[in-house]
Amino acid sequence: MERLLNLIPDGAWETAAKDGRWQGEVVADPTSAVVEIKLFAAQGGGRERFATFADVTSRSTRERELQCRHDELEFTYQRLAGTQQQLLQSEKMASIGQLAAGVAHEINNPVGYIQSNLATLQDYVSALFAMMADYADTVAGSGDTVTRAALDAKRERLDIDFITGDLPQLLEESREGIERVTKIVQDLKDFSRIGPDEPMRPSDLEKGLESTLNIVWNDLKYKVRVEKHYSALPLVECHASEINQVLMNLLINAGQSIQDRGTIALATGADDGEAWISISDSGCGMPREVVQRIFEPFYTTKPIGHGTGLGLALCYSIMAKHHGRIEVSSRLGTGSTFRVVLPVNQPDTQPVNHPLTEG
Incomplete structure (x- = not known):
């Protein structure tokens, strides 16, 4: 009995005396058994006190297992919801x-x-x-x-x-x-031009970048100066319309990160069988913890009603489909650079999800 009484936490009897009862669970060492303790104290100055002890190890284990299952289901649900929203967004864009x-x-x-x-x-x-x-x-x-x-x-x-x-x-x-x-x-x-159901074809990335810049120019022209540093690019096997969508999202985000006046620098290049486009802005930049989450579905730093948090998640999905990746480097208060990297020729293997690469 003394061993059980020693399990009662400090202050538990005082709480029972004040409120009439106290209830809690403790782990009994060295067995790691979970013991449920209930304390009862008489009110109005009475001296009677009662304590009950019950081994609830199996119940506690089941509760933990249920909580784990619940967390897994919640995570799966969120992923499915994100995938559904991305599919809807893709269909909408198509x-x-x-x-x-x-x-x-x-x-x-x-x-x-x-x-x-x-x-x-x-x-x-x-x-x-x-x-x-x-x-x-x-x-x-x-x-x-x-x-x-x-x-x-x-x-x-x-x-x-x-x-x-x-x-x-x-x-x-x-x-x-x-x-x-x-x-x-x-x-x-x-x-x-090219729909997602059509085969990937050799495409001119620089032409796609220029076309996309022209489409979003009305959102940029009043506060952005664009610098271009283009190198010769080979034709890249891709769905041009989907890559254009990635570039459009990145250009719009770059413009939105600039508050008053600023610069967006565009660069292209190719090496080791890959072609790349970088979009750098002189905007507000992002802290590391934001960079690590920006490709998560529904994650957004914009005010409610100003963004769904799906734009960059969709970009990530498109790049994974193309066996490509997006490299990100950013400094808070200085600006950000997004580098879109694609293989010149698509491999025969199934696409994989590349991890986010921070510069």
């Missing part, structure tokens, strides 16, 4: 890609008409201005002062000199605008 390709095709036809018509209109205007100049020279040399005075007055009233200077400029600006639209449409087509 649908957006198909929509973008269709819209680009529909836009291309009228844009082509406008571009052709503007070029023809520029030729017509040049011919008309040349003819008007000839008429003006003819009238000036005719000696008909009345007609010349009337034409000069009308020319001044209609501000013909301004029109002849401004109209070619308007046409040129319109032509440049159409060329810009044509470039954006082509970039949309390039961005969404």
Whole structure:
């Protein structure tokens, strides 16, 4: 009995005297048995005290096992939920890609008409201005002062000199605008060209990077200066649209990390059968504990409603599918660099999940 009484923790009787009872579990050395202790004390100044002891080792073991199973199921559920969300996100991006390709095709036809018509209109205007100049020279040399005075007055009233200077400029600006639209449409087509169900094909990563940069440029142009340090790249066997999606996520994240004004540096290179693209920003950077978790599904440092935490997880999944990896280096307050590395030729083996590589 004395050995059992020695198991009662310090302060337990005081708690029982105050509250009427105390209950807890302790481990009895050296047997490691789990003992449930219940203490009862009389209220109102009574001296009666009671204690019960029960061996609950098997129950405690079962509870621990159940808790372990619960934790495993919770972890599996979270992984399945993350996988489901990534699949939904992939399907959504595939649908957006198909929509973008269709819209680009529909836009291309009228844009082509406008571009052709503007070029023809520029030729017509040049011919008309040349003819008007000839008429003006003819009238000036005719000696008909009345007609010349009337034409000069009308020319001044209609501000013909301004029109002849401004109209070619308007046409040129319109032509440049159409060329810009044509470039954006082509970039949309390039961005969404290859679907995930199609075989991987040799692709121009630099062209994909430029197309993706053009698509997200509206989000960057007001606060970001872009530096480009490109090296010659071989064609890389991949799903171009999926790699473009990775680059788009990284470019948008780089822009969002810059608060006021900053720089994004783009670089490309190839060595040892691999091609790489690096995206460096002069933004806020990340501490090590954040870097270690950024590819986890649903993990985000953004305010609620400003991010799902799936963007980088999807990037990680795409890179694993391509037998590639994303290398990350970051310093808090200095900026971050994400390096996308892909094999030039896909191996025959099944893809594996590469661990996150920190620089």
